Amino acid sequence: MVALDRPVDEPKVAPPPEPQPELTAATIEVPSVTEPTVAEPQAPPEPAPVPEPEPEPEPEPEVIEEPAVELEKPAPAAGRLARLRARLAKSNNVFSKGLLALLAQDDIDEDVWDEIEETLLMSDLGTDPAMELVDRLKERVTVEGTRDPEAVRTMLREELIKMVDPTMDRRLAATRKDGKPAVMMVVGVNGVGKTTTVGKLARVLVAEERNVILGAADTFRAAAAEQLTTWGERVGVETVRSEQEGADPASVAFSAVEAGIQQEADVVLVDTAGRLHSKANLMEELGKVKRVAEKQAPVDEVLLVIDATTGQNGLMQAKVFTEAVDVTGIVLTKLDGTAKGGIVVAIQRQLGVPVKLIGLGEGADDLAPFETEAFVDALIAS
Numbered sequence: 265m266v267a268l269d270r271p272v273d274e275p276k277v278a279p280p281p282e283p284q285p286e287l288t289a290a291t292i293e294v295p296s297v298t299e300p301t302v303a304e305p306q307a308p309p310e311p312a313p314v315p316e317p318e319p320e321p322e323p324e325p326e327v328i329e330e331p332a333v334e335l336e337k338p339a340p341a342a343g344r345l346a347r348l349r350a351r352l353a354k355s356n357n358v359f360s361k362g363l364l365a366l367l368a369q370d371d372i373d374e375d376v377w378d379e380i381e382e383t384l385l386m387s388d389l390g391t392d393p394a395m396e397l398v399d400r401l402k403e404r405v406t407v408e409g410t411r412d413p414e415a416v417r418t419m420l421r422e423e424l425i426k427m428v429d430p431t432m433d434r435r436l437a438a439t440r441k442d443g444k445p446a447v448m449m450v451v452g453v454n455g456v457g458k459t460t461t462v463g464k465l466a467r468v469l470v471a472e473e474r475n476v477i478l479g480a481a482d483t484f485r486a487a488a489a490e491q492l493t494t495w496g497e498r499v500g501v502e503t504v505r506s507e508q509e510g511a512d513p514a515s516v517a518f519s520a521v522e523a524g525i526q527q528e529a530d531v532v533l534v535d536t537a538g539r540l541h542s543k544a545n546l547m548e549e550l551g552k553v554k555r556v557a558e559k560q561a562p563v564d565e566v567l568l569v570i571d572a573t574t575g576q577n578g579l580m581q582a583k584v585f586t587e588a589v590d591v592t593g594i595v596l597t598k599l600d601g602t603a604k605g606g607i608v609v610a611i612q613r614q615l616g617v618p619v620k621l622i623g624l625g626e627g628a629d630d631l632a633p634f635e636t637e638a639f640v641d642a643l644i645a646s
C-alpha cells in the first residue's frame with residue numbers, strides 16, 4: 265500500500281519544471297579523437313566537464329493523446345431525467361402507491377396520518393421534513409376536503425415540489441470565465457461512484473458541446489486513472505494523469521487546469537480520491553488539491569457525490585466534506601433501485617446545497633441534470 269499519510273505541508277506548487285542547465289557547447293563538447301599529426305607528446309585531453317547531477321524531477325503528469333477511434337455521441341443532457349423516470353418510479357412506489365392510497369381514504373384518522381409519516385420516513389425524507397409535509401397535507405385535506413384520487417395526487421405533487429425547492433440554483437458552472445476554463449472538482453467517500461460520475465459528467469458536457477479536460481487526481485487507487493482515461497477516450501476527451509501510483513494529486517490537478525488553459529477548454533473536471541489512511545489526511549489533501557488548482561484558475565464547482573442507497577449514514581459521512589471544501593452541488597448516485605427518493609430533501613436541508621445531478625444506472629448516459637418537477641412527477645407516477 266502506498267503511504268499517503270505524509271505530513272501535508274504548504275501547497276507545493278508543482279511542477280514548474282526545475283530550471284535545467286543550458287546545454288551549451290562547453291558542456292557537450294567531447295575531446296577530439298583524431299590522431300595528432302605531430303609526434304610531440306600531447307598533454308592528455310581535458311576531461312569534459314561533467315554536468316552537475318540533477319535531482320530527480322517529479323514525473324510530469326502526462327497528457328494522454330486521443331486515440332483514432334470512432335467517438336460515441338452522448339445522449340442530449342436536456343430531458344434526461346424525464347427519459348429515465350421509469351427507473352425512479354419503479355423503486356419509489358412508496359409515493360405512488362402507498363401515499364396516494366392512504367391519502368385517498370374516506371376517513372383519514374390519526375393512525376392513517378402516522379402511517380403516512382412512517383411511509384415518508386422510509387423514503388429517507390428525514391424527520392423534520394416528514395412532519396412538515398404531514399402537517400401541510402393535513403391542513404389541505406381539512407380545507408379542501410377532497411378524496412378524489414386526481415386531486416390528492418395534485419396536492420401531494422405540489423407539496424413535494426415545495427419541499428424539493430424549485431428555487432434552488434441547480435445550474436452547473438460550466439462556462440469559461442475571464443479567459444479561463446471552468447474548473448470542477450468531484451469529491452466524496454470511496455465507492456459512491458465518483459470516477460463514474462466524472463466520466464458521465466464529461467459526456468453531459470460534451471453533449472452540450474463543451475470542450476472538456478479530465479484530471480485524474482485520484483492517485484490513491486491505481487485503476488482510477490485508467491478508468492477515467494477510458495471514459496474520456498470514448499468521447500474524445502483528454503485525461504491528464506500521473507503514471508506514478510501515489511503521485512501528488514494536487515500536482516495532477518494543477519497540470520490538468522494548466523492543460524485546460526493552454527487548450528482553451530471550457531471545463532476541467534478533476535476526480536479525487538475518496539480514501540486515505542485517515543479522515544484528517546483526506547480532508548487536508550482535498551483542501552490542498554483545491555488550493556493548488558486555484559493557482560491556475562478558480563475552482564467554480566465542488567461536487568459532492570453521495571450514494572443514495574446509504575441513506576442517512578451516507579449523509580453523515582458526506583457532511584465531513586462540506587467542512588473541508590466549499591461544496592457547491594450534490595450528485596446523488598444509485599437512485600435507481602432504491603426507494604429512498606426522499607433523501608434529496610434531507611440532503612439539501614442538512615447540507616444547504618442543491619442536488620444538481622442524479623445517477624440512475626450504470627449506463628454511460630444514466631446521469632441526469634436534476635429537475636425538481638420531473639423528479640417529483642417520477643416519484644408519484646403510477
Ligand SMILES: Nc1nc2c(ncn2[C@@H]2O[C@H](COP(=O)(O)OP(=O)(O)OP(=O)(O)O)[C@@H](O)[C@H]2O)c(=O)[nH]1
Binds near residue numbers: 453622
Ligand atoms: N446502479 C448504479 N450504479 C452506479 C451509479 N453510479 C455509479 N455506480 C456504480 O458504482 C460503482 C463504484 O463507482 P466508482 O466510480 O468506481 O466509485 P468511486 O467513488 O470513484 O470509488 P473510489 O475511486 O474507490 O473512491 C461502479 O460499479 C459504478 O458503476 C448509479 O447511478 N447507479
